Amino acid sequence: EVFAASGRSYEAPRLVLFSEATPSACGMGQAAMGPFYCPPDRQVYVDLAFFRELDRRFGAPGAFAQAYVIAHEVGHHVQNLLGIAEEVHGMRRRASPQRANALSVLMELQADCLAGVWAHHAHRQRQILEPGDVAEGLRAASAIGDDMMQRRSQGHVVPESWTHGSSAQRVEWFKRGLSA
Numbered sequence: 001e002v003f004a005a006s007g008r009s010y011e012a013p014r015l016v017l018f019s020e021a022t023p024s025a026c027g028m029g030q031a032a033m034g035p036f037y038c039p040p041d042r043q044v045y046v047d048l049a050f051f052r053e054l055d056r057r058f059g060a061p062g063a064f065a066q067a068y069v070i071a072h073e074v075g076h077h078v079q080n081l082l083g084i085a086e087e088v089h090g091m092r093r094r095a096s097p098q099r100a101n102a103l104s105v106l107m108e109l110q111a112d113c114l115a116g117v118w119a120h121h122a123h124r125q126r127q128i129l130e131p132g133d134v135a136e137g138l139r140a141a142s143a144i145g146d147d148m149m150q151r152r153s154q155g156h157v158v159p160e161s162w163t164h165g166s167s168a169q170r171v172e173w174f175k176r177g178l179s180a
Contacts, residue, residue, distance in 0.1 A: 002121060003081075013077040014043045015070065035069055037076035039085060044073040058143035064133035065140035068115055068174070075114030079107060098160065108164040109173040112141060116177020134178065141170040 003010035016022060021030045025041035035046045046069070054069065055061035079085040088107050092100040119137065123129040142148065145167025147157045164170065 001125070002117070008081075011042070011081065013037070013074060014041075016043050016045045018045065018047055019049065020047065035073050037073045037080070039076075039080045042077060042080065044070060044077065046070065046073070054140060054143070058140070058148075060136065060140035060143040062132070062136035062140075064129075064136040068119075068137040068140045069144075071115035071118045072111045074118065075111030076107075078114050079110065084110070101160070101162070105162055105165050109169055112165075112170050112173040113177040113180075116174045117180045118177075120178050120180050137174060138171050141174045142167040145170045 016024070016029075018029065019031075021028055022045065023029070024038045024043065024045055026036070026038035029036060029038075029045045029047070031047040031049050033047075034050055035044070037044050050069070051066050054065055076085065079088075085107070088103050092103050095103060115137075119129065119134075144164070146162035146164050147159075147166045150157045150161075159166075165173075
C-alpha cells in the first residue's frame with residue numbers, strides 16, 4: 001500500500017527458513033551469520049536456531065520479537081527495491097574504512113526504522129499488535145544491539161567495529177518507524 005501510494009510496485013521477498021547452512025545467491029548462508037537478506041535473489045534467510053538464541057541467550061522471547069527480526073531483513077529488501085542499497089554501496093566503495101562502516105550502520109538503523117513502519121501499517125490495516133508486542137520488539141532491538149552483543153561476547157564495547165548500531169540506536173529507530 002505504501003509503495004502504491006508513491007507510484008511504485010512492491011515485490012515481496014521470499015522467506016527461506018533453514019537449519020545450520022543453506023546456499024544463497026550471496027554464498028553459503030550459515031547459522032553463525034544470523035538472519036540476512038540477499039539482494040541478488042531477493043530472499044530473506046533465517047536460521048531457525050537464531051530464534052531460539054533470541055529467546056534463551058538474548059532474553060527476547062516472543063512471536064513479535066521474531067517478527068521484528070524478519071521485518072528488519074525485509075527492510076533491507078525495501079532498501080534494495082528503492083535503490084538505497086545500491087547508492088549506499090557506491091558511497092561505501094569511495095569512502096574511508098571508517099566512513100564506509102558508518103554508512104553500513106546507518107543502513108542497518110534504517111532497516112530497523114522500516115521494521116517499525118511495517119508494524120505500524122500492519123497494525124493499522126489488520127490490528128495485528130497485541131498487548132506486549134511492541135515491548136517484545138523493543139526488547140529484541142535492544143538485545144541485539146552491537147554494544148550488548150560485544151559486551152556478551154568479549155566483555156567490552158568497540159564502537160568502531162559496530163555493524164548494526166547500539167541497543168539505544170536500534171530501539172530509537174524502530175520506535176521512529178512505529179510512529180510513522
